[in-house]
Amino acid sequence: MSKTTLLITVAFIVSIGVSVFSINTDTNYQSLKKELKVSHVLHNTDRKLPIFSLIDHNESPYNNARLKDKWTLVTFIYTHCPDVCPTILMDMVSLKTILKDSSLQTTPEFVAITFDPKRDTPKVLKTYMTYFDKDFMGVSGDQGQIDRLIKPFGTYYERSIEIDGKTVLIPNGQVMPDGVNSYSINHTAWLYLLSPDGQIFAGFPAPHKPREMAKDIKLIIDNY
Amino acid sequence: MFNKIKTTILALIAITSFNSASAMEHNHSMSHQPTGVVIHDPWVRSAPPNAPMLGLFMQISNNTNATVKLLSAYAKGYQRVELHRTTNQDGLMKMTKQEFMPINANGGLSLKPGSWHIMLIGPNTVPKEGEVVMITLKFDNGTTQMVHAVVRKGKIMIDHNHHAH
Numbered sequence: 001m002s003k004t005t006l007l008i009t010v011a012f013i014v015s016i017g018v019s020v021f022s023i024n025t026d027t028n029y030q031s032l033k034k035e036l037k038v039s040h041v042l043h044n045t046d047r048k049l050p051i052f053s054l055i056d057h058n059e060s061p062y063n064n065a066r067l068k069d070k071w072t073l074v075t076f077i078y079t080h081c082p083d084v085c086p087t088i089l090m091d092m093v094s095l096k097t098i099l100k101d102s103s104l105q106t107t108p109e110f111v112a113i114t115f116d117p118k119r120d121t122p123k124v125l126k127t128y129m130t131y132f133d134k135d136f137m138g139v140s141g142d143q144g145q146i147d148r149l150i151k152p153f154g155t156y157y158e159r160s161i162e163i164d165g166k167t168v169l170i171p172n173g174q175v176m177p178d179g180v181n182s183y184s185i186n187h188t189a190w191l192y193l194l195s196p197d198g199q200i201f202a203g204f205p206a207p208h209k210p211r212e213m214a215k216d217i218k219l220i221i222d223n224y
Numbered sequence: 225m226f227n228k229i230k231t232t233i234l235a236l237i238a239i240t241s242f243n244s245a246s247a248m249e250h251n252h253s254m255s256h257q258p259t260g261v262v263i264h265d266p267w268v269r270s271a272p273p274n275a276p277m278l279g280l281f282m283q284i285s286n287n288t289n290a291t292v293k294l295l296s297a298y299a300k301g302y303q304r305v306e307l308h309r310t311t312n313q314d315g316l317m318k319m320t321k322q323e324f325m326p327i328n329a330n331g332g333l334s335l336k337p338g339s340w341h342i343m344l345i346g347p348n349t350v351p352k353e354g355e356v357v358m359i360t361l362k363f364d365n366g367t368t369q370m371v372h373a374v375v376r377k378g379k380i381m382i383d384h385n386h387h388a389h
Binding site for chain 1: 269271272273274275276277278279308310312315316317318319320321337338341343344377
């Protein structure tokens with residue numbers, strides 16, 4: 001083997017090694033991000049979910065452990081929502097159907113956590129969520145815990161009430177005036193994909209496109 | 225080829241005439257005072273049996289030379305019926321109660337999910353898919369119209385890209 005051939009061979013082997021190394025160390029998922037069409041990679045090892053303990057619509061604890069070792073698709077809703085939330089849930093129905101028909105090995109679990117646990121008890125959520133899909137899971141619980149949980153998602157909501165014909169906004173975390181039982185909620189409408197380490201991996205802003213979302217979810221799971 | 229185009233055109237004419245005919249008939253039979261304001265495709269989005277609110281949608285055409293306002297809506301069996309509009313403000317979905325809905329002269333207004341809609345609040349019983357909700361619309365030109373809104377899903381379903389409605 002001539003010196004030149006040897007050099008070329010060494011250079012070739014080194015370049016393969018470098019490229020394999022760079023794929024394996026693409027910890028920020030730079031190459032994956034370029035391929036995604038409708039999702040934002042939110043993976044951030046410095047921004048973890050708080051320890052939380054809520055309650056699912058079967059009255060079982062819903063906590064960090066429930067997010068482990070599986071993919072979960074999470075959104076936030078309230079059942080007094082006539083327009084935006086039913087649209088999100090119908091999009092989730094479409095997405096689940098597409099994912100089931102695709103070659104994915106596992107379908108994520110679909111979960112909706114309420115902004116409004118006072119009115120959305122586990123019983124209310126069970127009837128509401130299973131109407132859309134028998135396997136969809138509703139989650140209720142302590143308002144303070146829900147308010148803390150939504151922060152790392154970047155989710156925001158505010159209650160909108162009418163006082164003397166004027167709209168007054170009550171940001172999340174603030175106490176409602178006494179005796180007010182009628183309110184609507186302005187809120188962000190993202191869907192989130194949580195990875196098997198129980199952390200947020202990606203987010204999907206509204207309006208949702210289930211077909212494109214399904215393609216992105218497959219890419220994410222295949223490249224995780 | 226020519227035959228195919230001809231058939232398509234004929235089919236389109238047939239569909240259009242059928243639509244106008246049914247719209248006219250609808251307008252005359254449903255309203256005692258024909259107004260030039262025509263309601264197309266009124267529908268209620270099907271919802272869980274415990275849904276506290278329902279969304280009602282339709283296309284409103286105004287074939288007159290003056291802007292008409294939809295002032296209110298009424299349906300029997302609901303605590304309240306309100307006019308609302310959803311807007312997306314930098315990702316925050318806001319729902320705001322409206323005093324009226326403007327239907328532009330020689331134009332129209334599309335009531336659809338994520339936009340203008342009529343909110344049926346506090347149903348005595350949530351209507352099932354396929355059932356009909358009768359709703360009375362009151363306009364600022366002094367006329368009222370009663371329309372029959374069918375309850376249906378109203379989202380694109382995943383049956384090979386065909387629409388469910």
